[in-house]
Amino acid sequence: MAGRFSGNGTAVALGEPAPAVPLYQKLLSDYALRTKRRRLLWRAFRSRHALHRVADRTGTIRKGDVLCFVTLRNEAVRLPHFLDHHRKLGVDHFLIVDNGSTDGSADLLRSAPDVSLWHTSTSYKASRFGLDWVTWLQIRHGHGHWCLTLDADELMLYPHYETRSLQALGAWLDQQGQRSFGAMMLDLYPQGPLSAAVCGPGDDPLSVLQWFDPGNYSVMVQSRMRNLWIQGGPRARMFFAQEPRRAPTLNKVPFVKWDRRFAYVNSTHALLPPPLNEVYDTTGGERTSGVLLHTKFLQIILDKSREEKERRQHFANSALYDRYYDGVMADPVLYCAASRRLTGWRQLEALGLLSRGGWV
Amino acid sequence: MTVAGAGARVGFLMLCHTALDRAAQVARHWAERGCPVVIHVDRRVAAAPYAKLMADLADLPDVRFSGRHACEWGTWGIVAASQQAATMMLRDFPDVRHVYLASGSCLPLRPVEELAAYLDERPRTDFIESVTTEDVGWTVGGLSVERFTLRFPFSWRKQRALFDLYVELQRKVRFRRKMPDGVVPHLGSQWWCLTRQTLSAMLEHPERARIDRYFRKVWIPDESYFQTMVRMVSSNVESRSLTLSKFDYQGKPHIFYDDHLQLLRRSDCFVARKIWPQADKIYAAFLSDDRSRQAVAEPNPGKIDRLFAKAVERRTKGRPGLYMQSRFPNANWENGRTAGPYSVFSGFSDVFENFEIWLSKASGTRVHGHLFAPDRVHFAGGEHVYNGALSDSAALRDYNPKSFLTSLIWNTRGERQCFQFGPGDDQTLNWFMAMDLNAQISVISGAWAVPLFHSNQNFSDIRREAARLQKLEQEFLNILRSPHAKARTRIWSLADFVENPMEPLQTIIDEIGPRQGRRLTEAPRMADLTGFGQFLQNLRNQGMQPVLMGDFPVGDDPKPTSTRRGRPYLVK
Numbered sequence: 001m002a003g004r005f006s007g008n009g010t011a012v013a014l015g016e017p018a019p020a021v022p023l024y025q026k027l028l029s030d031y032a033l034r035t036k037r038r039r040l041l042w043r044a045f046r047s048r049h050a051l052h053r054v055a056d057r058t059g060t061i062r063k064g065d066v067l068c069f070v071t072l073r074n075e076a077v078r079l080p081h082f083l084d085h086h087r088k089l090g091v092d093h094f095l096i097v098d099n100g101s102t103d104g105s106a107d108l109l110r111s112a113p114d115v116s117l118w119h120t121s122t123s124y125k126a127s128r129f130g131l132d133w134v135t136w137l138q139i140r141h142g143h144g145h146w147c148l149t150l151d152a153d154e155l156m157l158y159p160h161y162e163t164r165s166l167q168a169l170g171a172w173l174d175q176q177g178q179r180s181f182g183a184m185m186l187d188l189y190p191q192g193p194l195s196a197a198v199c200g201p202g203d204d205p206l207s208v209l210q211w212f213d214p215g216n217y218s219v220m221v222q223s224r225m226r227n228l229w230i231q232g233g234p235r236a237r238m239f240f241a242q243e244p245r246r247a248p249t250l251n252k253v254p255f256v257k258w259d260r261r262f263a264y265v266n267s268t269h270a271l272l273p274p275p276l277n278e279v280y281d282t283t284g285g286e287r288t289s290g291v292l293l294h295t296k297f298l299q300i301i302l303d304k305s306r307e308e309k310e311r312r313q314h315f316a317n318s319a320l321y322d323r324y325y326d327g328v329m330a331d332p333v334l335y336c337a338a339s340r341r342l343t344g345w346r347q348l349e350a351l352g353l354l355s356r357g358g359w360v
Numbered sequence: 361m362t363v364a365g366a367g368a369r370v371g372f373l374m375l376c377h378t379a380l381d382r383a384a385q386v387a388r389h390w391a392e393r394g395c396p397v398v399i400h401v402d403r404r405v406a407a408a409p410y411a412k413l414m415a416d417l418a419d420l421p422d423v424r425f426s427g428r429h430a431c432e433w434g435t436w437g438i439v440a441a442s443q444q445a446a447t448m449m450l451r452d453f454p455d456v457r458h459v460y461l462a463s464g465s466c467l468p469l470r471p472v473e474e475l476a477a478y479l480d481e482r483p484r485t486d487f488i489e490s491v492t493t494e495d496v497g498w499t500v501g502g503l504s505v506e507r508f509t510l511r512f513p514f515s516w517r518k519q520r521a522l523f524d525l526y527v528e529l530q531r532k533v534r535f536r537r538k539m540p541d542g543v544v545p546h547l548g549s550q551w552w553c554l555t556r557q558t559l560s561a562m563l564e565h566p567e568r569a570r571i572d573r574y575f576r577k578v579w580i581p582d583e584s585y586f587q588t589m590v591r592m593v594s595s596n597v598e599s600r601s602l603t604l605s606k607f608d609y610q611g612k613p614h615i616f617y618d619d620h621l622q623l624l625r626r627s628d629c630f631v632a633r634k635i636w637p638q639a640d641k642i643y644a645a646f647l648s649d650d651r652s653r654q655a656v657a658e659p660n661p662g663k664i665d666r667l668f669a670k671a672v673e674r675r676t677k678g679r680p681g682l683y684m685q686s687r688f689p690n691a692n693w694e695n696g697r698t699a700g701p702y703s704v705f706s707g708f709s710d711v712f713e714n715f716e717i718w719l720s721k722a723s724g725t726r727v728h729g730h731l732f733a734p735d736r737v738h739f740a741g742g743e744h745v746y747n748g749a750l751s752d753s754a755a756l757r758d759y760n761p762k763s764f765l766t767s768l769i770w771n772t773r774g775e776r777q778c779f780q781f782g783p784g785d786d787q788t789l790n791w792f793m794a795m796d797l798n799a800q801i802s803v804i805s806g807a808w809a810v811p812l813f814h815s816n817q818n819f820s821d822i823r824r825e826a827a828r829l830q831k832l833e834q835e836f837l838n839i840l841r842s843p844h845a846k847a848r849t850r851i852w853s854l855a856d857f858v859e860n861p862m863e864p865l866q867t868i869i870d871e872i873g874p875r876q877g878r879r880l881t882e883a884p885r886m887a888d889l890t891g892f893g894q895f896l897q898n899l900r901n902q903g904m905q906p907v908l909m910g911d912f913p914v915g916d917d918p919k920p921t922s923t924r925r926g927r928p929y930l931v932k
Binding site: 171183280 | 674695753770
């Protein structure tokens, strides 16, 4: 019945099922994605020479360990809390690529017993925003493990995280026959201007970033890789109100039972093969999902935006985002009357931002 | 306490395959409290952990290890393991009267003495869930009686495609296995507690070889072998399991974590499964001898049932009207397109002055302007950011109108939203709203002509605009009148409505807040329609055919009726 109503040209946004594609087209598209995946794996293989081993403790990784993969640059402020938070969740080993930090991040990491560190000074953009490096490490070390792939400004949160480890989550997903787990990014911001969100090295960024947008997210399906496309939040509201298409993508699939043939395509927003992107239920039910608390909007972003705008390493077509950088550098107040203060995962579940699904 | 209970013991069979250290802990708990334990370890477990388990329990004389079988889920191995362990239990411990089948991830919730006392009072009772296939509601995947009548040579875990294909093939050719005489298929939880008499009668059954051969090819025999056999040898079956075990919608067992501690205390079951191996608090609490800590909670098994029933509902039905990263239903699978009822008014703000303020007072709801206006989102009170931090940017809204509307209704759950709509607005969601049971859509057709009538534009522009709006509204009305539309829809032509506005208004208001039951006393002020008939005639004279507003004869201007009291309103 639905087919006859989808003639209004917005089939995808309305959540109508994609019109039936002829079999040959589906096979062609599958083949194209397979080729793409193999190309990504090949790029990762080629990029292995760019990585210089600083501290390799991967020998201590045991069967069943949860691994966390990170690419970072100058994150000395966030790193201690980032590591602590995810250690508490049950990450057994961090595999980190340092892309030329100059603020002592590498020193922080080199001595940690559960961190393996690589250094590279090659281009972030030319290595698919660090994905080539991470994919190579995942091919080498991730196979058969539950792998968490994060940025240093993301803090993973999932239902019952206080009492249940990532191992428990992984084991439960295994039992459900699910290989991947979705967690959307939730932008946190201070009540005042960004310059007020001062956070010293090692401090908890959540002590100054406490607010978020509770219900202004646009959701649609991207049929090619079957992933959701979620946009919205304070950045869409403040910086992309006139060109919503360019607003940052928020959906992520950061937690995956890795296989060496998998590859992330575009940050951790989507990966191949496509079934891994189906972390949502299409028949009305709710799957279990988490949230990545995005601690981007600390005071240090003001300088960082200036640097990023000059380095042009963060977007494929960076010039289009100059307005965004200008907006951030103007030290705006993202807070509004409808903002909510973060109190915990149960609050986020009640607001419909994450769900425990069947995991009680 | 009966005489038969004197000196009788309960023995535990433990089927283990992972977390052997926890299994050892539980086995020790039981053995040290006078219960013999026979442990079966899956053959697929490596030699080293098995040897460690044996060494860990070497000091306990009442712990035995039985011959090992590979226990792949859904196959005969688990039954074979149970049989062999049970044989060993009956042979080595002649004073055992009840045999309790448990797994390595089971945990005793109540002290062993309570279990022993409970069984002493029921020395002849077999506790095993055993239900005929017709009465089972919980089999998942559509296989209930077919478990017994088809063959299952392929592994469900490793050869799923072949498994499904072969089942389908057998259905096609109507293949049916012949059941051995006397076998009436029963199903039930695999965790039982049987008496020596019953168990030995099963193990020594004259037909056992034949029956075993049959059950080897039955799908998931651990849920049917003992459950069926018990009906052949026992006359005192209590069809329930003493083990607390909860299953999700796929039939997979729920796992208990540390945060379930209080919940488990409220259970009246003797044993629970399955427990997450790293749930240190739970293991510490239930394996300690400190009874005072355990006795605090009153048994309340209903609470556990409710929690897990709710989980199944959330997993399978979800929260209506919610679209998010875990839930993005296909069309017509939404279980409610929006989170709550809302009202759409088309034409009312054209016919009445300050309609929004009036409606807000009369109905006690939140009344927005034109949410889908081309310039911006007209939220109630002219807000720029509304509940949920929804922006008033038209570009953001038009980028994904469905998300905009569903978010608005979701964000304001519990407070009814009303908004104005019209042919001048973005029409993308017409089908969506028309198909939504939560939508109450009231239309005064042709009312868009009133602002044109009052406008100060060139008549040729008015005529063009009128033709455009009429076409759009006609499409909207066609959708509303479609046999597939589910919204509560009311449509009046402008002429009919102006004739008697109070009754329709009263009907709408009553529907919004049925408990109020108030009669409208103050009517909204109607726009001046003097000369409107002539205006329509002018449009006709210019070659346009205004049809949606009904009959306005030239010169016969409608009397302003807004000050008139409505007719006595009848409640049906």
